[in-house]
Amino acid sequence: MTSTITTIDGVRRTVAAAKAEGRRVALVPTMGALHDGHLALVARAREVADLVVVSVFVNPLQFGPKEDFARYPRDLDADLALLDAAGADVLFAPDAAELLPEGRTSTRVVAGPVGGTLEGRIRPGHFDGVLTIVLKLLNAVGPDTAVFGQKDAQQVFLVAQMIRDLDVPVALDVVATVREADGLARSSRNAYLAPGERVLARAVPAALDAAESSADQDVDAMVAAAQGALAGEDGADLEYLAVVDPATFRPVDDGYRGRALVLVAARVGGTRLIDNRFVHLG
Numbered sequence: 001m002t003s004t005i006t007t008i009d010g011v012r013r014t015v016a017a018a019k020a021e022g023r024r025v026a027l028v029p030t031m032g033a034l035h036d037g038h039l040a041l042v043a044r045a046r047e048v049a050d051l052v053v054v055s056v057f058v059n060p061l062q063f064g065p066k067e068d069f070a071r072y073p074r075d076l077d078a079d080l081a082l083l084d085a086a087g088a089d090v091l092f093a094p095d096a097a098e099l100l101p102e103g104r105t106s107t108r109v110v111a112g113p114v115g116g117t118l119e120g121r122i123r124p125g126h127f128d129g130v131l132t133i134v135l136k137l138l139n140a141v142g143p144d145t146a147v148f149g150q151k152d153a154q155q156v157f158l159v160a161q162m163i164r165d166l167d168v169p170v171a172l173d174v175v176a177t178v179r180e181a182d183g184l185a186r187s188s189r190n191a192y193l194a195p196g197e198r199v200l201a202r203a204v205p206a207a208l209d210a211a212e213s214s215a216d217q218d219v220d221a222m223v224a225a226a227q228g229a230l231a232g233e234d235g236a237d238l239e240y241l242a243v244v245d246p247a248t249f250r251p252v253d254d255g256y257r258g259r260a261l262v263l264v265a266a267r268v269g270g271t272r273l274i275d276n277r278f279v280h281l282g
């Protein structure tokens, strides 16, 4: 049975009691509207820990003024039912007054140069808001392990960087992206897609398929192939397509050989979709 805790004090006491018994604790931070992708994170957390805490908090700090904070899907009862079935122990669901009593924090985590690229270029301040709330959640819960999804690859890179830079005592576990049958990455924002847009959205993983198929050529050829897959689709507008070195998140140059990460963001109707894939270049 998953128990719901809404206060920092309450979750700290539950975690302290578990740790006093030698139990390992994992945190899965989410913004709710849970789907199979989140449940894969919970399943991984179950493997590495004895007490699984899933936080649900729609974080205002990571939304820009014109973004979808107000209409972001929220259904805590449905989330609780899914977590119960998935065997999570605790749903940590603080309200804004608990986690951000002044609506914001005066102190903020700054994501650094990589935080201003790709997603961060399109959504200025997004990653500062993500990292600030992730650090607050880690401080509130104090898990041994935090489990994140590879779907948000840049977020994962920046969380790992923050953990290293600020000596946060937590291990990071990253779980592969869960996909629909046609390859579309599971995302809470897929709920925004109208039926016709849902068909178009297939162009996003198709761009990654095209990139992967051309990875034996050079970077430019790979980018062109991926762009070509999206260019044919009226209504799917490419925002960026980048190939980065996973160790630095800097764009690779044309002579690069080895493991690379292809990242894509596209707008399908009013919905932004992001996805990524590891490829081997050369």
Ligand code: PAF
Binding pocket: 029, 030, 031, 057, 059, 062, 130, 133, 134, 152, 155
């Ligand atoms: O990936 C998300 O859902 C959010 O960015 C996170 C990590 C829960 C922080 O609000």
